[in-house]
Amino acid sequence: MPEGHTIHRNAxxxxxxxxxxxxxxxxxxGRFADSAARINHTAFVQAQAVGKHLLMEFAxxxxxxxxxxxxxxxNINPLVKKAAPPVGQVRLRLLGEQTVADLRGPTQxxxxxxxxxxxxxNRLGPDPLRVDADEKRAWNVISKSSSPICVLLMRQDIVSGVGNVYRAEVLFRLGxxxxxxxxxxxxxVWLKIWRDLVTLMRIGVDIGQIDTVRSKHLPERTGRAPRVDRHGGEVYVYRRESQPCLVCSTPILKREVAARNLFWCPTCQK
Ligand SMILES: [Zn+2]
Incomplete structure (x- = not known):
């Protein structure tokens, strides 16, 4: 599932x-046809992202x-003369002066x-990518909870926009x-988690993929092979089960927690 940085970049x-x-x-x-007709030819005011939700405001x-x-x-592309006919199940097409944007396959x-x-x-927790985010709202819940921090970070009503990759990586980076x-x-420690999420997710918006590895552990510094994964990006633990930890060489572990795969290094994260 796309994490919050993707939605902020879309916005x-x-x-x-x-x-x-x-x-x-x-x-x-056709599935959004009646609603599309209601906003057709009205002005697009602005888009904003909140966690994994995108809100597009029209006049x-x-x-x-x-x-x-x-x-x-x-799919957001420059307009070449006139928009190409839609390919596949395009739920929503926005056609502007120089750009065409097609939305396919959304849940909502x-x-x-x-x-x-x-x-x-009201029902979403603070989003590390928003300047108006108040981390204390998340802390108020986390500091009273007996649930594991790895589960709490995935709950959108506690922290919004964080998904499986960022939660695994931030916990690794902070040991x-x-x-x-x-x-x-x-x-x-919570404040370090929050600040690291802010930093990492902002990088994700800017470069369009999740990169969490510090420069001293990158392939060009250590001589190891670059990561090969459809998610792109260099990461420490996400989907690296059984591979050696980039810091201590212990094999990375994977187990299911609250119905999601969790990845971590048992040596670095004690
Ligand atoms: Zn390790």
């Missing part, structure tokens, strides 16, 4: 392409809420009101045993 790309323009809005596949208080889920994706694509947005924001109960995490 930045959509703003750059469309802000202030009246867009041709269609649903070539007249119309807001499109998108959640990509597991399979959703945007719906027209909502500002009240719906307020309710959504934290992922099964440590939330209430046993020191306030100072």
């Amino acid at each position: 930045e790309d959509l703003n750059e392409a469309f802000a202030g323009q009246a867009l041709a809005v269609t649903s070539p596949q 007249n208080d119309a807001i499109v809420h998108v959640h990509l889920g597991l399979y959703g994706a945007w 694509c719906e027209l909502v009101t500002s009240l719906d947005v307020a309710l959504l924001l 934290i045993d992922p099964l440590t109960a939330g209430r046993d995490v020191d306030r100072k």
Whole structure:
């Protein structure tokens, strides 16, 4: 599933392409056709991301809420003379002066009101990529919880936008045993987790992939082979089970926790 950095990058790309323009809005596949007709030829005001949710605000208080889920994706391309016919199941097409954006396969694509947005924001935890995020809201829950920190970091009502890769990597980078109960995490350690998420996820927005490996552990410094994985990016533990830890050479472990695969180094994370 795309993590928050992907959605923030989508929002930045959509703003750059469309802000202030009246867009041709269609649903070539048909499933969003009635809603598309309601916002067709109205001005695109702005897009913003909150965790894994994208909110696109149009004139007249119309807001499109998108959640990509597991399979959703945007294709945002420059317009060459006229837009190519849509390929595949395009739920939503936005056509501007110089750009065409196609949305395929989202879990949610719906027209909502500002009240719906307020309710959504209320049930989401702070998003490390937002300047208005208040980490104390997350800390208030984490510091009282007997659940493992690795599970708490995945709960969107506690911290929004973090997925399986960032949670595994941030816990490795800080040498934290992922099964440590939330209430046993020191306030100072939590602040380090939060700040590292802010840093790593911002890099993810800027370069469009998750890179978490410090320069001293990169292939060009250590001579090891670069990582090969469809997620791209250099990481310490995510999907590296049985491979040697990049720091201590202990084989990386994997186990299922709360229905998701957890990856960690048993030596570095004690
Ligand atoms: Zn290690």
